[in-house]
Every structure is written in C-alpha cells, then in structure tokens.
Amino acid sequence: MxxxxxxxxxxxxxxxxxxxxxxxxxxxxxxxxxxxxxxxxRFLSEILEKEGFSVDRGICGMPTAFDARSGKGRGPKVALLAEMDALPGLGHACGHNIVAASSVGAGIILARLLRQRNTGGSVHVVGCPAEEMGFGKARMVERGFFDGFDAAMMVHPSSRRVVDKGYLALRRMKITFHGKAAHASAYPEEGVNALDALVLFFTSIGLLRQQLKEGIRLHGIITKGGTAPNVIPEETEAYFYLRAKTVEDLETLTERVKNCARGAARSTGCRVKTRPVSYTLKPMLINETLASIYREGMRSMGLTEDDVPRDRNLGSSDIGNVSHACPSIQPLVPISREGKIEIHTHRFREATVTEGGFAGALEGAVLLAYTGFRVLTDREVRRQVKREWRSRNLS
Structure with missing residues (x-):
C-alpha cells in the first residue's frame, strides 16, 4: 500500500x-x-508570489537570483533549487526547464501541505542563475546563503532514473604565453614565438594524461593562436577544464598543469601566466539519508532505479559547492525511455517538451516534495541527515 x-x-x-x-x-x-x-x-517568481510565497529578488548580488519562501520563519527549512539558464546556441539542452518546473512544483506542494497541517518550518524555492558558468550557486555558497538549511535539493533530467549520481570537482583555467612579435620571414630571429610555447604545452598535457589517476579529466582548447601567418605570435592562450574526484587531487593536478606551462615557457623563452576562471566547483557530497528517503517515495510510486555505474560519465556542477554547505541531493529523472540521449544536444532539448519530459518534471516535483516533507516534519530524520553531513565534511 x-x-x-x-x-x-x-x-x-x-x-x-x-x-x-x-x-x-x-x-x-x-x-x-x-x-x-x-x-x-520574473516568470518563475511571479508564479510563486501568486501561491503566497514572499520573494526576495537580486539575492547575493545577482539580479536574476531570487529566494521565494513560504512558511513560518522559525524551525527547519528546505531549499529547492530552480536552475534557469540555457546554453548559448542550444537553448535548454541541459534541461534546466525541467529542473525549474520540478523545484517550483515541489515548493508549491510543500507550501500547501505546511499550511494545511499548520506545520512549522519553511520551504524556499531558490532561483539559481548561471549554472552553466559554474557561478550562481557557488556565489550563493560564498555569501553564506545556504548556511542553516536542513537540506537543499533539485532533480536533473536524464535518460536514466538514478538517485545518487555524483559530480567531479572542477577548476577552469586560462594559460597565456607572452613572446615577442617579429616578421616571420624577414626577421624571424628577432621574435619569441608564443605559439611554439602553446604547442609544447599541449604536447606536455597529452603526455601527462598517461600518468593521471582514474577519475581525473583534463581537456582544453586554443582560444588565441596568433594573428597572421607572417607574424610570429606575440601572445597565445588556452582555456582548460581540470576535473578530479577530490579537491586534493584537483590541487595536485593544477600544480602539474602549471608545471607543464612553465616548462613550455622556459623552453621557448616566453613568459607564462595562469589564472583561474570563475569559482572552483567542489565534488558532490551525496547525502545518503536524503537519498534513502527519496527512494522510499519512488518505491511508493512503483518506480525502480536504473542499474548504471555511479562512477562513470561524470561532469561537474555548482551544486557540489552547495553539498559542502548543507545536506544535498540531485537525483536524475528520466525524460525519455527510448534509448540513451545525451545532454547538451538538440535531441535532449526537444525531449524536454514531450510527454516524457512533462512526466519527468512531475516525478521530480512529487519526489522532492515528499523528501522535503519528511525533512520538515520529522526531527529524527533531520538529525540523521545533519549527522551524516557533518561526518562526510569532516572526512
């Protein structure tokens, strides 16, 4: 039953x-x-205002971010994260329209239940900008927004139903080599070739990959390679993503990448500058207590979790930073059962507006509401959730 x-x-x-x-x-x-x-x-926050939520706009110094809350100010509180940004040129090919719908729906359901039961605590639907930049939620964590929350949750669309898929730590880095321009034919000996340094750097990175630990990912592009074939490049630049399963491994990887850059610069007589871009994203700390409650809701709905590897096909997201600030989960909800579809594709974007996509949004809203309800109304659940989170953070 x-x-x-x-x-x-x-x-x-x-x-x-x-x-x-x-x-x-x-x-x-x-x-x-x-x-x-x-x-x-504006669209999402006005929907929530009509449901009786009080909305604070422009939170944490971001004009499009908002905190819509309902319930009593004192007591436990749960955050439902509504991502909003789309991909340039691809639209919602990451499915943030499903994310937002599920969180807004869950927030409305929870708010109605709390009012009907006259239960203490509050539910917050948080409008999160710039996930694709790894920025919005990381900024909120930096500003202390999630301090004191008993749980922060969202779902993400997929072609699979998985409760506890994690994320890798991520650092974005730009590497710039500075040389000296000269005519490439008339006076090549007067130049210092920054493109040579960049080519050597990419070669070093290719060789480095053979010695990297399992779970580390290192990938980049050339963003500046020179201006004309007859001019020895004075400045070149690469943009890299560095990923690892732990923050410690990420720091080690960062130093090794910097060493590759330093070696390339020294070999060619160039100068090099490395700098991080935006926030460093932390690996996801999945709260298994929250995950088990989410699974209870799934079983009550007759849903089964897909049997897929949890340590493969991993990306990164700023909810990883949230998970270090308060207990968090981000289960995957299926929006298509017609074979595997990949995020960041036209096909995935269009799948969000099919009956499968709408069903995924509904599934996410119901299960997030159920999990949030258990957190808000059961003191022992909150204790277990917080105990596990503290233990994971300490370890």
Whole structure:
C-alpha cells in the first residue's frame, strides 16, 4: 500500500501538471543564457508570489537570483533549487526547464501541505542563475546563503532514473604565453614565438594524461593562436577544464598543469601566466539519508532505479559547492525511455517538451516534495541527515 503522504503529494502534483507543462514549455521557447535570465526569473517568481510565497529578488548580488519562501520563519527549512539558464546556441539542452518546473512544483506542494497541517518550518524555492558558468550557486555558497538549511535539493533530467549520481570537482583555467612579435620571414630571429610555447604545452598535457589517476579529466582548447601567418605570435592562450574526484587531487593536478606551462615557457623563452576562471566547483557530497528517503517515495510510486555505474560519465556542477554547505541531493529523472540521449544536444532539448519530459518534471516535483516533507516534519530524520553531513565534511 502506498504511503498516504505520497498519495496526497501525488494528487497535488497531478493538479499542478498543467502549470509544470507551462513552465517547461515557456522556458524551452524563451531560453536565456547565464546571468541574463531576466524574463525567466520574473516568470518563475511571479508564479510563486501568486501561491503566497514572499520573494526576495537580486539575492547575493545577482539580479536574476531570487529566494521565494513560504512558511513560518522559525524551525527547519528546505531549499529547492530552480536552475534557469540555457546554453548559448542550444537553448535548454541541459534541461534546466525541467529542473525549474520540478523545484517550483515541489515548493508549491510543500507550501500547501505546511499550511494545511499548520506545520512549522519553511520551504524556499531558490532561483539559481548561471549554472552553466559554474557561478550562481557557488556565489550563493560564498555569501553564506545556504548556511542553516536542513537540506537543499533539485532533480536533473536524464535518460536514466538514478538517485545518487555524483559530480567531479572542477577548476577552469586560462594559460597565456607572452613572446615577442617579429616578421616571420624577414626577421624571424628577432621574435619569441608564443605559439611554439602553446604547442609544447599541449604536447606536455597529452603526455601527462598517461600518468593521471582514474577519475581525473583534463581537456582544453586554443582560444588565441596568433594573428597572421607572417607574424610570429606575440601572445597565445588556452582555456582548460581540470576535473578530479577530490579537491586534493584537483590541487595536485593544477600544480602539474602549471608545471607543464612553465616548462613550455622556459623552453621557448616566453613568459607564462595562469589564472583561474570563475569559482572552483567542489565534488558532490551525496547525502545518503536524503537519498534513502527519496527512494522510499519512488518505491511508493512503483518506480525502480536504473542499474548504471555511479562512477562513470561524470561532469561537474555548482551544486557540489552547495553539498559542502548543507545536506544535498540531485537525483536524475528520466525524460525519455527510448534509448540513451545525451545532454547538451538538440535531441535532449526537444525531449524536454514531450510527454516524457512533462512526466519527468512531475516525478521530480512529487519526489522532492515528499523528501522535503519528511525533512520538515520529522526531527529524527533531520538529525540523521545533519549527522551524516557533518561526518562526510569532516572526512
């Protein structure tokens, strides 16, 4: 027999399905890139205001970020993270329209339940800009926004149903070589070739990959390679992503990449500058207590988790930083069962606005609401969640 709470939440979710579809379709049709999610932010926050949420806009110094809260100020509090930004040229090919719909839906369901039961605590739907830049939630963590939350949650669309898929730590880095320009034919001996340094650097990186630990990823592009064939390049630049399973491994990798750059510069007589871009993203600390509650809700709905490796096909996201600030989960919800579809593709974007996409948004809203309800109404659950989180952070 299904849990009576999940039955009630599912009923509320079904009532909200037209709204969830509207959110998914509206964001699909009107994508906005990182830090420019003005219409999306207004659209979502106005929906929540109509549901009685109090909305603070422009939080943490980001004009499109918002905190919409409902409930009593004192007591436990849960954050539901609504990502808003789209990919340049691809629209919502990462499915943030599903993310936002699920979190907004879960927030509305929870707010209604808390009011009906006159239960203490509060639910916050947090408008999160610039996930694709690894910026929005990392800025919120830096400003202390998530301090004191009992849980922060969201779902992400996929072609699989997985509760505990993690993320790698990520550092973005630009490497710039400085040489000396000269005519490449008339006076080549007067030049210092910054492109030679860059080519040597890429060669060193290629050789370094053979000695890297399992789980480390290192990939980059040339963003500046010179201006003309007859001019010895004075300045060249590469943009790299460095990823690892732990912050410690990321720091070690960073130093090795810098050494490759220093060696290339010294070999060619160039100068080199390395600098990080945006925030360093931390690996995801999945709270297994929250994950087990989410799974309870799945079982009550007759859903089964897909049997897929948890340590493969990993990316990075700024929810990793959130998971170090408060207990967090980010399960995957399926938006298509017609074979595997990859994120950041046209096919994935269009899958978000199919019946499968709408069903995924509804599944996410119901299960997030169920998990949030258990956190807000069960003191022992909160203790277990916090105990595990503290232990993981210490380790």
């Amino acid at each position: 299904a849990d009576p709470v999940i039955r009630r939440i599912r009923k509320e979710g079904q009532n909200l399905l037209p709204l969830l579809k509207e959110i998914v379709q509206q964001m699909h049709d009107n994508p906005e890139v990182s830090l420019k999610e003005r219409n999306t932010s």
